[in-house]
Amino acid sequence: MSTSLSNAPYHHGNLRHALLDAALLMLQRDGEAGLGLRDLARAVGVSPAAPYRHFDSRAALLEALAVTGFQRFTAAMNAVAASQPPDLLAAMGQAYVRFALDNAALFRLMFSPQLKRDNRPGLRMAADAAFATLRQVRDGDSASGRIAALAAWAKVHGLAVLLLDGQIALQPGEDIEALIGAIIGQH
Amino acid sequence: MSTSLSNAPYHHGNLRHALLDAALLMLQRDGEAGLGLRDLARAVGVSPAAPYRHFDSRAALLEALAVTGFQRFTAAMNAVAASQPPDLLAAMGQAYVRFALDNAALFRLMFSPQLKRDNRPGLRMAADAAFATLRQVRDGDSASGRIAALAAWAKVHGLAVLLLDGQIALQPGEDIEALIGAIIGQH
DNA sequence: ACCTGAACACCGTTCAAGT
DNA sequence: ACCTGAACACCGTTCAAGT
Numbered sequence: 001m002s003t004s005l006s007n008a009p010y011h012h013g014n015l016r017h018a019l020l021d022a023a024l025l026m027l028q029r030d031g032e033a034g035l036g037l038r039d040l041a042r043a044v045g046v047s048p049a050a051p052y053r054h055f056d057s058r059a060a061l062l063e064a065l066a067v068t069g070f071q072r073f074t075a076a077m078n079a080v081a082a083s084q085p086p087d088l089l090a091a092m093g094q095a096y097v098r099f100a101l102d103n104a105a106l107f108r109l110m111f112s113p114q115l116k117r118d119n120r121p122g123l124r125m126a127a128d129a130a131f132a133t134l135r136q137v138r139d140g141d142s143a144s145g146r147i148a149a150l151a152a153w154a155k156v157h158g159l160a161v162l163l164l165d166g167q168i169a170l171q172p173g174e175d176i177e178a179l180i181g182a183i184i185g186q187h
Numbered sequence: 188m189s190t191s192l193s194n195a196p197y198h199h200g201n202l203r204h205a206l207l208d209a210a211l212l213m214l215q216r217d218g219e220a221g222l223g224l225r226d227l228a229r230a231v232g233v234s235p236a237a238p239y240r241h242f243d244s245r246a247a248l249l250e251a252l253a254v255t256g257f258q259r260f261t262a263a264m265n266a267v268a269a270s271q272p273p274d275l276l277a278a279m280g281q282a283y284v285r286f287a288l289d290n291a292a293l294f295r296l297m298f299s300p301q302l303k304r305d306n307r308p309g310l311r312m313a314a315d316a317a318f319a320t321l322r323q324v325r326d327g328d329s330a331s332g333r334i335a336a337l338a339a340w341a342k343v344h345g346l347a348v349l350l351l352d353g354q355i356a357l358q359p360g361e362d363i364e365a366l367i368g369a370i371i372g373q374h
Numbered sequence: 375a376c377c378t379g380a381a382c383a384c385c386g387t388t389c390a391a392g393t
Numbered sequence: 394a395c396c397t398g399a400a401c402a403c404c405g406t407t408c409a410a411g412t
Contacts, residue, residue, distance in 0.1 A: 015377090049379080
């Protein structure tokens with residue numbers, strides 16, 4: 001809310017940060033489609049051309065946002081692993097889904113087809129780093145370990161996406177955390 | 188390819204169909220973001236305002252496209268169930284993922300956050316119908332049946348989405364159908 | 375080095391007017 | 394009833410010019 005009032009000169013590299021901060025707010029409020037570069041410039045109090053000193057295009061801005069999303073996601077995953085919970089897999093699954101629900105628009109952007117990972121090595125690296133911790137939980141060396149890890153990943157990711165889309169209906173009085181736990185418990 | 192050459196008068200309700208057909212082609216070629224209403228009108232050989240006689244907005248056109256996607260998906264699922272395969276759950280899972288991979292852009296549109304199902308009863312109904320068959324496989328009446336059904340659904344849907352996004356890497360020489368089967372087999 | 379102002383080539387959408 | 398032509402209010406992006 002203070003971003004739109006600031007008229008200080010952005011001459012020390014802070015415009016990039018100010019743009020990313022404001023963009024995250026706009027993303028959470030209006031979704032990816034509602035995140036306009038001109039709106040963003042307006043919100044930060046700068047001319048429509050100014051963002052182009054810091055981002056090549058709107059897509060590049062979105063990519064930077066998605067990369068920070070993966071970094072936060074990585075941190076959340078590592079924090080769970082570091083806390084050494086009794087059931088690591090279940091705890092990471094819970095954290096995975098919770099992150100998606102708590103950061104809906106950002107999570108969707110991280111997996112948006114608009115940002116093709118093929119042409120964006122920075123995004124691919126950030127995504128790979130995020131899933132590295134997840135892979136270690138069950139992976140091991142055996143082939144069956146790999147399949148089990150992929151199956152667990154797919155289940156948790158699918159659960160996150162379906163909940164995000166409102167496809168899974170909660171039963172009256174049902175706790176969402178409990179539902180997540182029950183579904184993850186179904187090995 | 189013949190669509191752009193037609194200059195016949197669209198005066199008998201065929202413009203709506205022509206628009207949807209051309210839109211599906213554009214969607215598959217350029218993705219949702221590349222599907223412009225003016226481009227579409229150009230491709231069909233009609234003025235920029237003409238589509239508005241048949242669709243309230245670009246979003247309404249996308250919704251109609253998504254609804255046909257769910258209808259095709261429903262048909263594919265019902266076909267599998269009707270063929271009475273030995274392992275119904277595995278067969279439906281295979282068909283689910285195969286549909287996603289064979290109709291990537293359409294599948295993404297069906298689950299696009301751009302189309303909020305809350306405000307679009309037609310889309311919600313089409314989606315519910317599509318998943319009804321899937322639910323019957325494992326659902327039953329018991330609470331554990333519901334959880335098992337949701338877990339299977341989440342796993343298959345997550346697998347489809349992660350494959351679509353290129354997040355799951357195939358090992359050298361690995362067959363994708365076999366991978367799908369192995370992951371679905373992990374109950 | 376970083377930002378402004380004005381422009382370019384587009385959009386989606388509306389509306390009078392044509393047939 | 395269905396479509397056209399022209400317009401409106403926007404976009405993302407570029408580029409000369411300012412400081």
